[in-house]
Amino acid sequence: MTLAETKPQALDFECETGNYHTFCPISCVAWLYQKIEDSFFLVIGTKTCGYFLQNAMGVMIFAEPRYAMAELEEGDISAKLNDYEELKRLCVQIKRDRNPSVIVWIGTCTTEIIKMDLEGLAPRLEAEIDIPIVVARANGLDYAFTQGEDTVLAAMAHRCPTAEKATEPEEKKERNAISSLLNFGKQKEEVAAEESTYHDHEPLVLFGSLPDPVVTQLTLELKKQGVKVSGWLPAKRFTELPVISEGYYVNGINPFLSRTATTLMRRKKCKLIGSPFPIGPDGTRAWVEKICSVLGVEPQGLEEREAKIWANMEDYLEIIRGKSVFFMGDNLLEVSLARFLIRCGMTCPEIGIPYMDKRYQAAELKLLEQTCHEMDVPLPRIVEKPDNYNQIQRIYKDNVDLVITGMAHANPLEARGINTKWSVEFTFAQMHGFGNARDILELVTRPMRRNNSLKDLGWGKLVKEEAKV
Amino acid sequence: MKLAYWMYAGPAHIGTLRVASSFKNVHGIMHAPLGDDYFNVMRSMLERERDFTPVTASVVDRHVLARGSQEKVVDNITRKDAEEHPDLIVLTPTCTSSILQEDLENFVERASESTEGDVLLADVNHYRVNELQAADRTLDQIVQFYIEKGRKHGDLLEKRTEKPSVNIIGMSTLGFHNQHDCTELKRLMTDLGIQVNEVIPEGASVHNLKRLPQAWFNLVPYRELGHMSAKYLEQEFGTPYVDITPMGVVETARCIRRIQQILNEQGADVNYEAFIEEQTLHVSQAAWFSRSIDCQNLTGKKAVVYGDNTHAAAMTKILAREMGIHVVWAGTYCKYDQDWFRQEVSEYCDEVIINEDHGAIGDAIAKVEPSAIFGTQMERHVGKRLNIPCGVIAAPIHIQDFPIGYKPFLGYEGTNQLADLVYNSFTLGMEDHLLEIFGGHDTKEVITKSMTADSDLAWANDGLSELNKIPGFVRGKVKRNTEKFARERGFVEITAEILYAAKESVGA
Numbered sequence: 001m002t003l004a005e006t007k008p009q010a011l012d013f014e015c016e017t018g019n020y021h022t023f024c025p026i027s028c029v030a031w032l033y034q035k036i037e038d039s040f041f042l043v044i045g046t047k048t049c050g051y052f053l054q055n056a057m058g059v060m061i062f063a064e065p066r067y068a069m070a071e072l073e074e075g076d077i078s079a080k081l082n083d084y085e086e087l088k089r090l091c092v093q094i095k096r097d098r099n100p101s102v103i104v105w106i107g108t109c110t111t112e113i114i115k116m117d118l119e120g121l122a123p124r125l126e127a128e129i130d131i132p133i134v135v136a137r138a139n140g141l142d143y144a145f146t147q148g149e150d151t152v153l154a155a156m157a158h159r160c161p162t163a164e165k166a167t168e169p170e171e172k173k174e175r176n177a178i179s180s181l182l183n184f185g186k187q188k189e190e191v192a193a194e195e196s197t198y199h200d201h202e203p204l205v206l207f208g209s210l211p212d213p214v215v216t217q218l219t220l221e222l223k224k225q226g227v228k229v230s231g232w233l234p235a236k237r238f239t240e241l242p243v244i245s246e247g248y249y250v251n252g253i254n255p256f257l258s259r260t261a262t263t264l265m266r267r268k269k270c271k272l273i274g275s276p277f278p279i280g281p282d283g284t285r286a287w288v289e290k291i292c293s294v295l296g297v298e299p300q301g302l303e304e305r306e307a308k309i310w311a312n313m314e315d316y317l318e319i320i321r322g323k324s325v326f327f328m329g330d331n332l333l334e335v336s337l338a339r340f341l342i343r344c345g346m347t348c349p350e351i352g353i354p355y356m357d358k359r360y361q362a363a364e365l366k367l368l369e370q371t372c373h374e375m376d377v378p379l380p381r382i383v384e385k386p387d388n389y390n391q392i393q394r395i396y397k398d399n400v401d402l403v404i405t406g407m408a409h410a411n412p413l414e415a416r417g418i419n420t421k422w423s424v425e426f427t428f429a430q431m432h433g434f435g436n437a438r439d440i441l442e443l444v445t446r447p448m449r450r451n452n453s454l455k456d457l458g459w460g461k462l463v464k465e466e467a468k469v
Numbered sequence: 470m471k472l473a474y475w476m477y478a479g480p481a482h483i484g485t486l487r488v489a490s491s492f493k494n495v496h497g498i499m500h501a502p503l504g505d506d507y508f509n510v511m512r513s514m515l516e517r518e519r520d521f522t523p524v525t526a527s528v529v530d531r532h533v534l535a536r537g538s539q540e541k542v543v544d545n546i547t548r549k550d551a552e553e554h555p556d557l558i559v560l561t562p563t564c565t566s567s568i569l570q571e572d573l574e575n576f577v578e579r580a581s582e583s584t585e586g587d588v589l590l591a592d593v594n595h596y597r598v599n600e601l602q603a604a605d606r607t608l609d610q611i612v613q614f615y616i617e618k619g620r621k622h623g624d625l626l627e628k629r630t631e632k633p634s635v636n637i638i639g640m641s642t643l644g645f646h647n648q649h650d651c652t653e654l655k656r657l658m659t660d661l662g663i664q665v666n667e668v669i670p671e672g673a674s675v676h677n678l679k680r681l682p683q684a685w686f687n688l689v690p691y692r693e694l695g696h697m698s699a700k701y702l703e704q705e706f707g708t709p710y711v712d713i714t715p716m717g718v719v720e721t722a723r724c725i726r727r728i729q730q731i732l733n734e735q736g737a738d739v740n741y742e743a744f745i746e747e748q749t750l751h752v753s754q755a756a757w758f759s760r761s762i763d764c765q766n767l768t769g770k771k772a773v774v775y776g777d778n779t780h781a782a783a784m785t786k787i788l789a790r791e792m793g794i795h796v797v798w799a800g801t802y803c804k805y806d807q808d809w810f811r812q813e814v815s816e817y818c819d820e821v822i823i824n825e826d827h828g829a830i831g832d833a834i835a836k837v838e839p840s841a842i843f844g845t846q847m848e849r850h851v852g853k854r855l856n857i858p859c860g861v862i863a864a865p866i867h868i869q870d871f872p873i874g875y876k877p878f879l880g881y882e883g884t885n886q887l888a889d890l891v892y893n894s895f896t897l898g899m900e901d902h903l904l905e906i907f908g909g910h911d912t913k914e915v916i917t918k919s920m921t922a923d924s925d926l927a928w929a930n931d932g933l934s935e936l937n938k939i940p941g942f943v944r945g946k947v948k949r950n951t952e953k954f955a956r957e958r959g960f961v962e963i964t965a966e967i968l969y970a971a972k973e974s975v976g977a
Contacts, residue, residue, distance in 0.1 A: 022503060024505065411514070415520070
């Protein structure tokens, strides 16, 4: 028996204690209020929630955000005050001051524990004040960080009109924001001619919140293959939510959107295209290929396109090739990022992840496995609900070159001579599609490039050795 | 329910954790849902802490809601005891555990049967107290616990030290300039010939708490943290305490005179008058500064002050009494302690504002149009929008308010720092104002740093308006890149389309 054969042949899934650090899922309001321009997010919770948002969002809080806390007081907890009346008072005030097209209520741990019936109250209040109210329970009892977006989008999916309802021309025009954006400034005949460049396929709607430039890039990427994106959940405005009818194809562009996927399949009767996620040139190519294969389109020129992107990243690849990366796990992007970094030539002993939906991530997991075999590196162990304390012991033991982790551990690890990259940056960076692959490596290589400039100073370890720890 | 965008004082558990993690080898375990351990991020980021923050969460999730959290909490306590051998574990309730109403006290008892270290439940109610009150209460609780433990074991050190000595009470992690203040106060005590017996909680070991009674007196520099402990020690051991914040020249002198009085009452026979005079006239520059021409120019200028009790009160007195500045209003967010604030500042400002609503404070600033603001980061931002300079004097604070350089607010070096802070705020305001009157530093319009002075390219109106939408800090770069792109391709006029084409081609 050779050594190579002792490598694990299938991915190893473990589950630890769940004592790990991550952001509370209510943080999704920070990027969703910016994405959905006519929305207002009302987080119904306590001072603790408010304190988190205020500190985690840093300077953004000063920019008159379209979100606020409905801060629960002792009277609300003991049910001395009437929830409906209280919420009505606040929502009327929001309507008067900001006039949004939708108010999103974010349920928190407290509303869960005191069992405030937000789903029941919302339709009544919606009818009374005449603004749609969407309820998402993005709480720390059930979810981690980016899963907050998943709960919001799952709730929004119910608000997407079906084809029959959206027949009035005015309505249709509004819903077509993406195509009119792409056709901007073109003559009618040109548009018609362009329509014919698309293959004839069932409508495809993508879901997942991305910055507008990335939406445009991915939409154009599919357009190159003659695949038309009929809509995107969420759109720039709540009033532009895409038409979603029975039989439509849907595809998720982020790994943490399993509830949204389930909702679209079960409630909206859509067909889910389970693909790897368009993160890294390998992921993007696999993503395009999978969509094309389901829609019966022969993809063109992808191999050259991918090769060109890889060639363009060679300077960064040199830095990380042969190095190891350890994901402590906090935002659910870990599997896709690990797969990409293994393709870049890194090894990965451990992928920590808050929650692993093996069905929704099936194609991504398969690609990970395949990538490991092709690159001839051991398969990583995937640790769900990790335990940060144990992980740190493993990091010391494995002598890892780079740890991708939250801010709570980054400085202490750096002080012990271990390179870290702050994981939250991946959530806010533009990293989807071919064009943004370099940006991911920009982030990943930064600690190493920094160290290259400082390497001769002898300042590696900056904590005093004590008997314990 | 209350519609809220911003809060000045954090939730109760933050106060408890600030005190717990200030001690050496004390571990905080929060009874909280996933994501509530944000405290660790703040400590690691703001204080640039090299060590892991000794705080973990005993995570409350669905299973816990169904089964109760006893097993989990007890397990987590015993596990942490075995892993890190802390002297003390503080179980910290949060808003979530407040409403679950589990018998945490009982869990603590159960757990402490099998731990080597001590275990305490922080006695704070999320819905009744804020960060500052909780910190004060937790410190008091820990002090009492170890005094009583010392009594029980008979190893309490009650005998006064031979020479005059002091406990400095109230220095804590994430406190505004606390570390620098601590160094400055120790230096001041040394200058006065007073031994520093203990500093708590920052950097202290709980084992040393039994030495607290041997100090001649306690010094509580901050109004918000340490009073309860000082009162307890006075009641138990008759140790007097000084609670005059030595911030500003006059208050520092008052604080030292009070120390002198207390020591002499205990038979020390000290006289600090010569020291005060020497420091005031020759060491601190602040007294000379208020006499100088610079400060004369500040006479009667309008300012507003807002912050926590300690800093807002001291600042108000410094501005009004030591620099002749007109404080239009002074305010605090320490609503629970407003009587003290009123009493301290009433004679030094026209109006006292007690309010926790940042909107109301912003409006009050806009209405008055002061020449300078002294407030928190929130007021700094209001100042930015209104074009009024702001000196930050109190939490909530950002990373830039945790300077690496030595910047105490207390003691004689503190008076120098404050003079700079005040003077720089006002001159910047004046400079700005003059620039506006005379139309800028240089009347020649400077659009951007470009390679050549006279560009051969013209910007079309739509191109220019798109360019102006780009955030200022990258605008120059975008402009240069676009012009380079246009030049390479032979365009003579830059339209919005070309701007975006250029942006795409460089991927910037």
